[in-house]
Amino acid sequence: MSETKKVEFEYSQIDSERMRLNVGPQHPSTHGVLRLEVELDGEIVTEVVPHIGYLHRCFEKHAEKMTYPQVIPYIDRMDYISAMNNEWPYVMGIEKLMGIEVPEKVEYIRVIFAELNRIANHQIAIATFGLDAGAFTPFLYLFRDREFILTVFEKASGGRLLYNYYWVGGLAADVHKEFKEDVLSIVKQVRETNKEIADLLIYNKIFIERVANVGILPADVAINYGCSGPVVRGSGLPFDLRKDAPYSIYDRFDFDVVIGHGEVGTVGDCFDRNIVRFHEMEQSCRIIEQAIEQMPMDGDVREKLPKKIRPPKGEIYTKAENPKGELGFYIVSNGTDKPERIKSRGTSFVNLSVLPEISKGYLFADLIMILGSVDIVLGEVDR
Amino acid sequence: MQAQEIYEKLKAEFGDAIIEFNAEPFFDPFVRVTTDKLFDICLELRDTPEFDFDYLACLSGMDYKENLGVVYHLYSIKLKHSFVVKVTVSKENPVVPSVERIWRTADWHEREAYDMMGIQFEGHHNLIRILCPYDWEGFPLRKDYVQPDEYHGMKVPY
Amino acid sequence: MGLLNKLDDPYYGGGIILGKVEDILNWGRSKSDWYLQFGLACCAIEFMAMNASHFDFMRFGCIPRTSPRQADFIIISGTVTFKMAERIKTLYEQMAEPKYVISMGSCANSGGPYWEHGYHVLKGVDRIIPVDVYVPGCPPRPEALEEGMIRLQEKINKQAIFNKRKRLAEEEQKELIISN
Numbered sequence: 001m002s003e004t005k006k007v008e009f010e011y012s013q014i015d016s017e018r019m020r021l022n023v024g025p026q027h028p029s030t031h032g033v034l035r036l037e038v039e040l041d042g043e044i045v046t047e048v049v050p051h052i053g054y055l056h057r058c059f060e061k062h063a064e065k066m067t068y069p070q071v072i073p074y075i076d077r078m079d080y081i082s083a084m085n086n087e088w089p090y091v092m093g094i095e096k097l098m099g100i101e102v103p104e105k106v107e108y109i110r111v112i113f114a115e116l117n118r119i120a121n122h123q124i125a126i127a128t129f130g131l132d133a134g135a136f137t138p139f140l141y142l143f144r145d146r147e148f149i150l151t152v153f154e155k156a157s158g159g160r161l162l163y164n165y166y167w168v169g170g171l172a173a174d175v176h177k178e179f180k181e182d183v184l185s186i187v188k189q190v191r192e193t194n195k196e197i198a199d200l201l202i203y204n205k206i207f208i209e210r211v212a213n214v215g216i217l218p219a220d221v222a223i224n225y226g227c228s229g230p231v232v233r234g235s236g237l238p239f240d241l242r243k244d245a246p247y248s249i250y251d252r253f254d255f256d257v258v259i260g261h262g263e264v265g266t267v268g269d270c271f272d273r274n275i276v277r278f279h280e281m282e283q284s285c286r287i288i289e290q291a292i293e294q295m296p297m298d299g300d301v302r303e304k305l306p307k308k309i310r311p312p313k314g315e316i317y318t319k320a321e322n323p324k325g326e327l328g329f330y331i332v333s334n335g336t337d338k339p340e341r342i343k344s345r346g347t348s349f350v351n352l353s354v355l356p357e358i359s360k361g362y363l364f365a366d367l368i369m370i371l372g373s374v375d376i377v378l379g380e381v382d383r
Numbered sequence: 384m385q386a387q388e389i390y391e392k393l394k395a396e397f398g399d400a401i402i403e404f405n406a407e408p409f410f411d412p413f414v415r416v417t418t419d420k421l422f423d424i425c426l427e428l429r430d431t432p433e434f435d436f437d438y439l440a441c442l443s444g445m446d447y448k449e450n451l452g453v454v455y456h457l458y459s460i461k462l463k464h465s466f467v468v469k470v471t472v473s474k475e476n477p478v479v480p481s482v483e484r485i486w487r488t489a490d491w492h493e494r495e496a497y498d499m500m501g502i503q504f505e506g507h508h509n510l511i512r513i514l515c516p517y518d519w520e521g522f523p524l525r526k527d528y529v530q531p532d533e534y535h536g537m538k539v540p541y
Numbered sequence: 542m543g544l545l546n547k548l549d550d551p552y553y554g555g556g557i558i559l560g561k562v563e564d565i566l567n568w569g570r571s572k573s574d575w576y577l578q579f580g581l582a583c584c585a586i587e588f589m590a591m592n593a594s595h596f597d598f599m600r601f602g603c604i605p606r607t608s609p610r611q612a613d614f615i616i617i618s619g620t621v622t623f624k625m626a627e628r629i630k631t632l633y634e635q636m637a638e639p640k641y642v643i644s645m646g647s648c649a650n651s652g653g654p655y656w657e658h659g660y661h662v663l664k665g666v667d668r669i670i671p672v673d674v675y676v677p678g679c680p681p682r683p684e685a686l687e688e689g690m691i692r693l694q695e696k697i698n699k700q701a702i703f704n705k706r707k708r709l710a711e712e713e714q715k716e717l718i719i720s721n
């Protein structure tokens with residue numbers, strides 16, 4: 001046996017070269033067709049350049065060519081996970097321009113469906129976030145519950161995913177007779193599953209090790225980047241349009257704005273963004289219960305539907321709290337039945353732009369977790 | 384703070400740079416400003432404590448048929464008021480100063496406005512297309528845009 | 542249909558099947574199709590629901606693979622844009638033969654809601670890759686996708702493997718002759 005050769009070197013002598021790695025557009029963890037160009041120094045991420053537009057479906061062009069009611073299905077297809085929430089700011093804006101007051105019952109149904117959709121969205125967000133970390137079981141549990149919510153949507157609107165349900169001045173159809181019981185049983189089911197998910201995923205030791213102290217986003221950076229929704233609330237800033245600029249009838253309900261406290265790490269890490277979503281599901285349940293209690297069951301949801309939708313010349317910026325954050329529409333009307341221009345402020349588009357800032361200096365495996373914690377939908381990023 | 388007061392304060396400071404103030408019904412109250420003072424006005428709006436517009440909600444490129452424009456929707460998270468600033472530029476020379484250094488949100492929004500409308504943002508660090516492919520031709524959201532017949536050998540119309 | 546049905550009509554008292562090797566091969570292939578895990582747009586969410594508890598895609602023998610080189614078929618689940626079209630073509634070319642394509646949803650079939658003004662949308666994925674099964678709907682319900690999967694299995698069951706090779710060889714010969 002020959003003597004073991006001793007290699008003496010200093011780390012600084014090793015030739016270290018930056019590597020550029022391409023992630024996506026076909027990649028199981030990019031949640032769609034996002035492409036990230038990552039510069040790596042060993043395992044450390046030094047730069048991230050997102051390339052988007054792989055799902056650019058020309059929403060704004062379509063909005064100019066269609067009449068006002070015809071635009072609603074295209075809005076559904078922007079953030080296809082929470083379609084009910086998407087339609088809301090748009091119809092609210094046109095109602096404001098035309099001066100339509102919607103009936104009480106419609107407002108309640110809108111709130112209930114929006115909150116149910118928020119739960120469904122957060123279920124997908126947490127499920128895929130867990131999937132990124134390698135937890136498959138919570139995914140199955142959460143998707144099972146989501147199907148119950150979709151059943152109620154289907155009974156009301158006929159669609160499982162894309163609804164075209166909120167119309168200007170009312171709703172497309174009335175809810176079914178056993179609506180209240182159905183919704184309450186869903187609320188019960190969601191609460192039960194959430195208990196399991198808390199044990200299985202959220203407070204799981206392995207999961208916490210993976211997400212705590214990763215991807216820290218300070219609140220002032222978040223504001224400067226225009227982040228909203230759970231991303232900015234995870235950084236400890238209680239910015240929620242339902243409280244800050246109450247629209248519809250949200251001022252009648254008693255609920256808390258959940259913010260991140262840095263329970264297991266630093267304020268604004270991946271864990272905080274995730275836990276905000278988790279607790280928001282409980283708050284949505286509370287809103288739904290109150291709304292179900294106060295909601296009148298009689299009355300027509302279609303009586304106020306205008307025959308011709310022709311808003312007066314003007315422009316308005318309407319916004320509402322989507323599950324992912326502030327969704328805004330800048331609607332310019334020229335007095336005809338087709339809009340002059342609709343610009344949509346895609347929530348995910350703005351939230352995603354913070355990714356290069358918060359993923360620098362972490363391991364490459366953490367990049368996937370950070371991306372999952374921002375919770376984007378590519379349909380809304382690219383529109 | 385009401386839009387009227389914001390306008391008066393801005394008018395006192397910047398004078399002729401504020402071209403018009405519009406508070407008609409059916410409009411969110413807005414001011415129209417000149418492009419050369421836009422950056423200073425935006426900085427003033429962000430940094431003065433009584434305005435405190437720390438949140439750029441939306442930035443939209445516009446096509447007004449004769450000329451182009453940019454609309455800025457501002458919001459203050461602390462004071463909970465909002466305001467709208469507009470600029471107009473000619474189609475021949477559509478150059479607007481970039482506000483990317485004031486609000487980082489503007490980075491991607493300005494790239495989108497460039498991609499869709501062809502508005503040039505002066506001082507933007509990386510003004511390239513964002514949604515369309517990098518070799519796309521034309522600016523799709525302009526009113527006079529016509530679809531190309533072919534892209535990389537694939538037929539575009541139905 | 543298929544191999545096991547032949548047991549209903551057994552030869553000499555049962556246990557013996559007379560058939561073609563092709564049948565066995567096709568039976569095996571159709572019951573263990575692996576697909577490329579790949580989502581494009583809204584249809585991909587329905588596709589995810591299909592994978593999850595209520596509909597359980599795995600009972601078709603379908604297992605997700607993340608690399609196109611291990612996949613038997615690809616589900617184009619959503620809108621194909623021009624920026625994405627070239628990537629999809631590459632993905633398809635990377636898959637090993639025999640390979641199949643399911644086009645899911647109106648967008649992948651024909652451009653869907655974006656057929657008229659969508660300057661950046663490819664009007665039908667069959668303009669770049671050959672499609673075996675079209676599933677209509679916007680989005681198709683998971684049940685519709687199940688039906689599409691059954692159709693694909695039927696198609697695989699009926700495929701001629703050996704004759705196909707011979708035929709292909711003949712065609713190649715002809716082409717050679719022509720080009721020479």
Ligand code: SF4
Nearest residue numbers: 583619646647648679
């Ligand atoms: S067919 Fe409909 S649901 Fe499917 S991707 Fe196209 S727009 Fe979305």
